[in-house]
Amino acid sequence: xxxxxxxxxxxxxxxxxxxxxxxxxxxxxxxxxxxxxxxxxxxxxxxxxxxxxxxxxxxxxxxxxxxxxxxxxxxxxxxxxxxxxxxxxxxxxxxxxxxxxxxxxxxxxxxxxxxxxxxxxxxxxxxxxxxxxxxxxxxxxxxxxxxxxxxxxxxxxxxxxxxxxxxxxxxxxxxxxxxxxxxxxxxxxxxxxxxxxxxxxxxxxxxxxxxxxxxxxxxxxxxxxxxxxxxxxxxxxxxxxxxxxxxxxxxxxxxxxxxxxxxxxxxxxxxxxxxxxxxxxxxxxxxxxxxxxxxxxxxxxxxxxxxxxxxxxxxxxxxxxxxxxxxxxxxxxxxxxxxxxxxxxxxxxxxxxxxxxx
Amino acid sequence: xxxxxxxxxxxxxxxxxxxxxxxxxxxxxxxxxxxxxxxxxxxxxxxxxxxxxxxxxxxxxxxxxxxxxxxxxxxxxxxxxxxxxxxxxxxxxxxxxxxxxxxxxxxxxxxxxxxxxxxxxxxxxxxxxxxxxxxxxxxxxxxxxxxxxxxxxxxxxxxxxxxxxxxxxxxxxxxxxxxxxxxxxxxxxxxxxxxxxxxxxxxxxxxxxxxxxxxxxxxxxxxxxxxxxxxxxxxxxxxxxxxxxxxxxxxxxxxxxxxxxxxxxxxxxxxxxxxxxxxxxxxxxxxxxxxxxxxxxxxxxxxxxxxxxxxxxxxxxxxxxxxxxxxxxxxxxxxxxxxxxxxxxxxxxxxxxxxxxx
Numbered sequence: 001x002x003x004x005x006x007x008x009x010x011x012x013x014x015x016x017x018x019x020x021x022x023x024x025x026x027x028x029x030x031x032x033x034x035x036x037x038x039x040x041x042x043x044x045x046x047x048x049x050x051x052x053x054x055x056x057x058x059x060x061x062x063x064x065x066x067x068x069x070x071x072x073x074x075x076x077x078x079x080x081x082x083x084x085x086x087x088x089x090x091x092x093x094x095x096x097x098x099x100x101x102x103x104x105x106x107x108x109x110x111x112x113x114x115x116x117x118x119x120x121x122x123x124x125x126x127x128x129x130x131x132x133x134x135x136x137x138x139x140x141x142x143x144x145x146x147x148x149x150x151x152x153x154x155x156x157x158x159x160x161x162x163x164x165x166x167x168x169x170x171x172x173x174x175x176x177x178x179x180x181x182x183x184x185x186x187x188x189x190x191x192x193x194x195x196x197x198x199x200x201x202x203x204x205x206x207x208x209x210x211x212x213x214x215x216x217x218x219x220x221x222x223x224x225x226x227x228x229x230x231x232x233x234x235x236x237x238x239x240x241x242x243x244x245x246x247x248x249x250x251x252x253x254x255x256x257x258x259x260x261x262x263x264x265x266x267x268x269x270x271x272x273x274x275x276x277x278x279x280x281x282x283x284x285x286x287x288x289x290x291x292x293x294x295x296x297x298x299x300x301x302x303x304x305x306x307x308x309x310x311x312x313x314x315x316x317x318x319x320x321x322x323x324x325x326x327x328x329x330x331x332x333x334x335x336x337x338x339x340x341x342x343x344x345x346x347x348x349x350x351x352x353x354x355x356x357x358x
Numbered sequence: 359x360x361x362x363x364x365x366x367x368x369x370x371x372x373x374x375x376x377x378x379x380x381x382x383x384x385x386x387x388x389x390x391x392x393x394x395x396x397x398x399x400x401x402x403x404x405x406x407x408x409x410x411x412x413x414x415x416x417x418x419x420x421x422x423x424x425x426x427x428x429x430x431x432x433x434x435x436x437x438x439x440x441x442x443x444x445x446x447x448x449x450x451x452x453x454x455x456x457x458x459x460x461x462x463x464x465x466x467x468x469x470x471x472x473x474x475x476x477x478x479x480x481x482x483x484x485x486x487x488x489x490x491x492x493x494x495x496x497x498x499x500x501x502x503x504x505x506x507x508x509x510x511x512x513x514x515x516x517x518x519x520x521x522x523x524x525x526x527x528x529x530x531x532x533x534x535x536x537x538x539x540x541x542x543x544x545x546x547x548x549x550x551x552x553x554x555x556x557x558x559x560x561x562x563x564x565x566x567x568x569x570x571x572x573x574x575x576x577x578x579x580x581x582x583x584x585x586x587x588x589x590x591x592x593x594x595x596x597x598x599x600x601x602x603x604x605x606x607x608x609x610x611x612x613x614x615x616x617x618x619x620x621x622x623x624x625x626x627x628x629x630x631x632x633x634x635x636x637x638x639x640x641x642x643x644x645x646x647x648x649x650x651x652x653x654x655x656x657x658x659x660x661x662x663x664x665x666x667x668x669x670x671x672x673x674x675x676x677x678x679x680x681x682x683x684x685x686x687x688x689x690x691x692x693x694x695x696x697x698x699x700x701x702x703x704x705x706x707x708x709x710x711x712x713x714x715x716x
């Protein structure tokens with residue numbers, strides 16, 4: 001069987017598999033099922049209010065005694081640029097008009113960062129989740145230190161060696177090496193300096209140039225992918241797209257159907273949906289984003305526009321603007337209950353490792 | 359030991375390792391050393407005249423009895439657009455001026471494609487290399503069929519499943535799955551439709567959706583990377599950057615020094631050097647390309663400009679415009695004679711496979 005890294009053993013994990021936090025798609029039920037099956041389930045709280053986040057953590061604790069991971073978005077708070085907002089809304093106006101609607105008059109910072117977020121940080125410190133992880137960057141050092149003193153294990157996403165070294169210096173316990181294959185938002189600290197490292201390249205670099213345990217994320221969909229990541233020196237994997245089709249996720253019927261269709265073969269990175277680069281099934285919004293020559297509103301202001309457009313369109317049963325996040329492994333996604341998927345992944349992993357030694 | 363795929367066994371290969379063809383960097387000496395050591399060496403003939411290509415093949419045969427791979431570029435022949443050429447040359451004029459020089463008056467198609475190239479195709483059919491491979495697309499079906507009748511094994515590069523299926527339908531024997539981590543020119547058939555698949559994602563897709571043996575390329579630098587690729591279902595790997603520092607390659611002292619410096623950490627894709635997307639160590643040409651808002655001259659017309667600029671600059675010992683091709687695994691490159699590198703790779707591969715079964 002696979003050796004389980006010490007930090008995973010301390011959490012009581014039996015398998016080196018983390019279900020990725022996916023804001024809007026992860027649920028307490030999914031996280032609990034994965035943790036209960038010996039992996040590490042995760043809640044993606046980046047799109048939650050403090051109250052919703054609090055409720056989800058408590059709900060997950062009702063469903064499982066096992067540890068789970070709570071993920072916070074640590075983006076630089078958006079700079080409000082009314083001209084940029086207005087230009088983007090004007091550009092999208094014809095799309096709203098398809099449904100007899102108008103764009104919103106203004107955009108809001110719909111998702112406040114965890115950075116500088118007293119109420120959120122206070123709530124997290126009070127609840128002391130077993131694992132707290134960070135995406136888009138790191139929160140303030142005092143918060144990281146307080147979490148560690150409270151006994152929380154900390155993890156953070158890196159898309160480059162520079163970011164991983166930053167994470168290591170901040171005293172974070174585990175680094176998630178997120179390759180450009182990954183679905184959803186890229187955890188890149190500063191999108192202007194994105195190196196677009198592939199998972200294969202990034203994992204090898206972090207394994208050699210940091211002292212941290214490295215978790216591989218991006219494009220991993222089954223046991224052979226997990227085995228490959230372990231061969232590269234990762235101590236485990238984080239899998240997002242692989243869990244989207246579990247009945248326990250919050251994915252809509254349209255999301256599930258599209259992910260199981262030939263459209264799963266085509267994903268694209270775009271900042272046009274939210275203001276920050278993210279990978280999903282190619283949609284009309286990707287095309288609109290490619291043709292827009294100006295600067296987009298900062299994350300998450302652009303997201304406010306996309307969500308309004310999707311709301312209006314889906315009311316007419318049109319999913320052209322749905323942010324169906326998915327990684328490059330999307331064609332390999334399977335619709336299985338989380339516990340069954342975990343069991344399948346472990347069987348595949350064990351078989352792959354046994355075969356490779358022949 | 360690793361099971362060697364039947365097609366590799368027929369070639370007398372002992373190890374599932376192909377040294378990537380690298381036009382301008384591969385040499386008869388390098389190819390011969392790799393084939394002699396039980397891998398498959400390659401000649402990159404895309405930048406050669408028919409005479410030079412003929413001479414290199416004969417030279418390699420003097421150095422080794424073992425089979426080796428001969429790689430041909432099958433790009434769509436460049437469309438000459440004098441306005442586009444003039445605009446690009448004008449944009450580069452200040453760079454030439456740094457060295458008291460002027461840009462060329464015009465650009466030429468310096469590297470004719472193998473497509474429609476009677477003299478080249480005739481020469482190849484006459485010499486009947488053991489392996490003939492294609493980059494940027496495929497040549498005409500009659501040429502492929504003639505090569506197969508002549509007993510040549512054929513391989514072609516795919517950057518997407520669409521391309522791989524195309525390759526399979528043409529009767530090609532082996533597909534090289536080239537991820538975006540790879541150094542040098544992307545083999546994408548039509549750059550306008552590039553999906554930027556990472557190696558991890560692409561290999562898994564091709565293994566499941568084609569019947570061809572799949573060779574993994576892009577970011578693989580050592581035995582653990584090879585082991586990971588095999589876990590994913592690849593039958594072998596193609597490694598380019600890993601071989602650049604071998605003394606047998608044609609890499610210049612400046613190329614070697616830069617590849618072994620911290621600059622190895624930063625590679626970038628750009629079409630500004632040659633007209634087609636290629637990955638190399640970040641240079642002034644990358645910056646120039648990023649800022650240019652217009653369409654570049656088709657490959658290889660833009661390459662004519664970049665080569666002229668590099669010639670002028672390096673005459674003043676300035677390497678700002680050197681196309682130092684390298685993949686995302688560049689920091690892991692090692693300077694070893696090819697035979698020693700092959701030996702090291704095999705030891706690492708065997709150790710990685712043995713470890714994974716514990």
